[in-house]
Amino acid sequence: MNLAVIMGDRTVVSLRDWKVYEKVIPKYITGNINIHKAIVWLHEHEYITIDEKLNLISLCQLQRCDRNKTLFKKIFQLLDFQNIIRLFQEIGQHAFADELKLERYGSGIAMPSQGADLAVTRATFRYYNNMKIQMDNNIFKQGRIPELNRRSLLLKSEIITERNLSRKQRLVNRYAMVIYQKVAQYRDRDKRVQILDEMKQSLPDDVDPNFTNIIYASKMAVTEMHADHVASAERYMDEAFTQCDGCDQTFVKSFLFHDLQFVSRILYSYSPAENHLKDTISRGDLGLFFMQEDFDSTAAQIWSRIYLSENAMGLLKVRSNFKVLVNESVDGSELEHAEQLLSRLLRSRDSLELRREMIYNLCQARVCELKENINDAIGFAFKAKDLAKEGVHFKNDETNIDEYYKYLCRKG
Structure with a gap:
């Protein structure tokens, strides 16, 4: 049975399949995927036009993670599960295909589709x-x-x-x-x-x-x-x-x-635990990944900023109540990933909501602290502390941001 709902030329991924992708994709997103083979396959099987093929090939100039994400997004918008397996098998990605199948059919997470008509x-x-x-x-x-x-x-x-x-x-x-x-x-x-x-x-x-x-x-x-x-x-x-x-x-x-x-x-x-952090990041990544950006540009921007800020906080060991876990270590790859997310947030900084700007400054303070730029960290933390007066939902959240600011001042 085809588990995807087809809308025009776009496939909407069922949540049952999304749970499979959530577990498997993060392992391969930065892997050695043959981009050219995948693009050629999509064109040969008439899933994309020649112009789309050329546009995707041009993305090969991007950094590997970005281009793989772009290609994966295209694949999962166009293909149902069986054709995704077929694609990866035919371009030599057998381990990826096998793990997708194993997760979908062997892990007991597949649920009967209700086909909700909301x-x-x-x-x-x-x-x-x-x-x-x-x-x-x-x-x-x-x-x-x-x-x-x-x-x-x-x-x-x-x-x-x-x-x-x-x-x-x-x-x-x-x-x-x-x-x-x-x-x-x-x-x-x-x-x-x-x-x-x-x-x-x-x-x-x-x-x-x-x-x-x-x-x-x-x-x-x-x-x-x-x-x-x-x-x-x-x-x-x-x-x-x-x-x-x-x-x-x-x-x-x-x-x-x-x-x-x-x-x-x-x-x-x-x-x-490490697996909880991985769940947080992969779920945020896939929330972004499967969001159809053209369903409403304003909505896509709002939700993208939410996912980006949540993932940045997770990577930098900032709790949901904005308490910074200063005794928790952040490794180099986590710091680099968080900086990339904050850079994406910065692109829309002029239109950031007050709460999102507060989170941005708090995360930047944490980045600067970890890079031992304490004066800059204090500056960002002060901005977050100021924005917290209107940006938090709970008094304890504001207290936690204030405590981090004072911690940085003592450290500086």
């Missing part, structure tokens, strides 16, 4: 993105939580009185978007569960519940991980995957990619 419009996602920008810039005089409470109460009231089903569906999905943002303002498990349960209990019987259920499961996974309930968090994440598997809307999967990455970030904060 009634979520792009307008709903734009609504969330606008709200996300406003939240991350903290533009509200009364603060984030009062604004989110106002929105959620207004939407709940409109849902009750709305009789047109399509408009009611849009209101329900927007309500889920508000709750997705609202629950992030709390770390207390009971409060988070209360908010999420209220969202689920308020679902009308005459609307499509799939999107709300995905949001519920993914946010419960994060909630349980915050509470150090690892097994429960994994169950909720599997539930979210099952409900979202087969969904052909990349912007819906963006939420899931983000929360999956965040779950591994929290796990790494509690137990800084």
